Amino acid sequence: MDTSDKTITCRAAIAWAANSTLSIEEVQVEPPKAGEVRIKLASTGICGTDDHAIKGLLSAIFPFIPGHEGAGIVESIGKGVTSVKPGDKVLTLIIPQCRECSSCLHPKGNFCEKQDVLPSSGLMLDGTSRFTCKGKKIYHSFRTSTFTEYTVVPEIAVAKIDDAAPMDKVSLISCEVPTGYGAAVHSAKVTHGSTCVVFGLGGIGSAIVMGCKASGASRIIGVDINEEKFPRARALGVTDCLNPQKFKKPVQQVVMEMTGVGADFAFEAIGLSDTMLAAWDSCHRSYGVCLIVGVAPLNSKLSLDAPMIVSGRTMKGVCLGDYKTRDCIHHLVTDYLQNKINIDPLVTHQLPFDQLHKAFELYHAGKTIRCILLF
Ligand SMILES: NC(=O)c1ccc[n+]([C@@H]2O[C@H](COP(=O)([O-])OP(=O)(O)OC[C@H]3O[C@@H](n4cnc5c(N)ncnc54)[C@H](O)[C@@H]3O)[C@@H](O)[C@H]2O)c1
Ligand SMILES: [Zn+2]
Ligand SMILES: [Zn+2]
DSSP states (O other), X not given: OOOTTSOEEEEEXXXXXXXXXXXXXXXXEOOOOTTEEEEEEEEXXXXXXXXXXXXXXXXXXSSEEOOOOEEEEEEEEOTTOOSOOTTOEEXXXXXXXXXXXXXXXXXXXXXXXXXXXXXXXXXXXXXXXXXXETTEEEEESTTTOOSBSEEEEEGGGEXXXXXXXXXXXXXXXXXXXXXXXXXXXXXXXXXXXXXXXXXXOSHHHHHHHHHHHHTTOSEEEEEOSOGGGHHHHXXXXXXXXXXXXXXXXXXXXXXXXXXXXXXXXXXXXXOOHHHHHHHHHHBOTTTOEEEEOSOOOTTOOOOOOGGGGGGOOEEEEOSGGGOOHHHHHHHHHHHHHTTSSOOGGGEEEEEXXXXXXXXXXXXXXXXXXXXXXXO
């Protein structure tokens, strides 16, 4: 049946209020307007950013449909859309690429100003959501919303991928893989023989470890308060696992003592100012590079020891591995298909969408690296 131009009724998960349990509801999804794409989702991962948003720590407006790490097939397109067509396999992009703003036009920038991650963009309120439930407007999350059978996304936040891509897995390449693997290989450009420390061994931290290993790091120190994460982290390349709760001294001091001089590269993949500080303090004073990947709660602040900044360390924030999303992320799918990167160890669980609550239970119990929901 041709559904284009028609409102589609389907199942979606709604966060009605901060910290509430998601509920699966019947929603109406309007057809895409000019410059928009309606996607039938095949799979979506549960990312730490979704958990932050559901808890009310980010800029999401309730009620909203969470999720951003999605893979699906284009169902229909709005006027003026040229880069994708119905039937194309695509990934949703939490950071779009408009190719017009100052970030997109700069050779290094990727944090497109048309993103919806930071409240300053103000886009959350611009009425771009195409969802209603029981007659009530439902907001989107990060302009993507993938915990739904169908979503409507701006064309600038859609990446066409290889027709051969396995749709039950490649959703990870929408966020986790470029974010983590990309932070190491593309942003930090981790060097052969270097020492790295990764704070947080969840989905993103695990992909960072993969990137450090692929770049030839000789020592990778993994830090997490959940020791259940350690065996999988070791299998991915972590050489030393640290649980900060097992030490009387700050973990950054432990890293300094283990390495003698500090790490060449430190990555924070948790999203807390304390662990960001610990990552900074774990780096070599002169040439250490600290990459902040975790998204901290709104209005939290980071306080650095000001006199120590002069010694030369670098701190850098990084979103989706600094990739210009529409130009680059589809190459990671091709790399996966050509066995140049292996994302399979990052997929620890796959569950049907209607087992969303079980998936979140597993996530909150710290059992998953990534759990993928299948439609
Ligand atoms: N910058 C980006 O482009 C980007 C993209 C995706 C996710 N993120 C952010 O990355 C962070 C991690 O996301 P994820 O999907 O890996 O989440 P996750 O929940 O899978 O992983 C977080 C890990 O941190 C550990 N942890 C929690 N508190 C800790 C503490 N105090 N000390 C040590 N370890 C601790 C947890 O046990 C868990 O293993 C989140 O803040 C998320 O918002 C950023
Ligand atoms: Zn994500
Ligand atoms: Zn832009």
